[in-house]
Amino acid sequence: GAVVSQHPSRVICKSGTSVKIECRSLDFQATTMFWYRQFPKQSLMLMATSNEGSKATYEQGVEKDKFLINHASLTLSTLTVTSAHPEDSSFYICSAPAQGQDGYTFGSGTRLTVV
Amino acid sequence: SQQGEEDPQALSIQEGENATMNCSYKTSINNLQWYRQNSGRGLVHLILIRSNEREKHSGRLRVTLDTSKKSSSLLITASRAADTASYFCSPAQGGSEKLVFGKGTKLTVNP
Numbered sequence: 659g660a661v662v663s664q665h666p667s668r669v670i671c672k673s674g675t676s677v678k679i680e681c682r683s684l685d686f687q688a689t690t691m692f693w694y695r696q697f698p699k700q701s702l703m704l705m706a707t708s709n710e711g712s713k714a715t716y717e718q719g720v721e722k723d724k725f726l727i728n729h730a731s732l733t734l735s736t737l738t739v740t741s742a743h744p745e746d747s748s749f750y751i752c753s754a755p756a757q758g759q760d761g762y763t764f765g766s767g768t769r770l771t772v773v
Numbered sequence: 774s775q776q777g778e779e780d781p782q783a784l785s786i787q788e789g790e791n792a793t794m795n796c797s798y799k800t801s802i803n804n805l806q807w808y809r810q811n812s813g814r815g816l817v818h819l820i821l822i823r824s825n826e827r828e829k830h831s832g833r834l835r836v837t838l839d840t841s842k843k844s845s846s847l848l849i850t851a852s853r854a855a856d857t858a859s860y861f862c863s864p865a866q867g868g869s870e871k872l873v874f875g876k877g878t879k880l881t882v883n884p
Binding site for chain 1: 806808813814815816817818819820821861869871872873874875876877
């Protein structure tokens with residue numbers, strides 16, 4: 659079935675640095691990728707929608723200059739957390755509509771800790 | 774896109790028992806999807822039921838949809854400890870729309 663590979667699974671970074679998270683669709687073309695953030699014991703919050711070849715669409719309240727999304731190809735979407743702060747520590751998950759099957763396929767998530 | 778509201782928020786049962794969780798939504802849909810999230814992992818798609826379907830089965834899962842009441846239920850039969858996870862529903866209009874999620878039902882299956 660459709661698989662989205664997300665890397666890294668865990669990352670620890672210092673305040674002020676940037677972190678890039680990658681999501682690759684392994685056996686299908688993902689023209690659209692959704693990015694979520696999840697705080698402990700809470701639900702997933704949609705951050706933005708990336709579309710191959712065009713600018714990402716951000717949800718209300720999400721800083722587009724802080725969370726840079728790039729969808730450079732049909733198999734790769736990236737989220738860069740710029741100038742990270744401890745409050746950006748969270749679980750980030752990507753998702754794409756699964757071609758040829760029901761539902762959406764999700765990456766395994768990235769646990770970001772900013773110290 | 775609309776968010777589903779899962780109920781109960783938490784459910785604790787013994788292995789072998791059945792688990793039922795419910796989902797309500799507000800506006801008409803094309804389909805409704807159920808997902809499972811194990812702790813610290815991404816979501817896994819369980820089942821999709823379309824608006825013209827009333828019931829659907831997949832292994833130990835049974836999903837119902839009542840469009841007149843704008844509600845759905847997910848039944849897991851003969852539960853196992855490995856079913857311990859959070860379960861989310863997502864009502865959808867179809868196409869490649871963005872999915873939004875509620876708080877989910879946290880299911881604990883005790884061995």
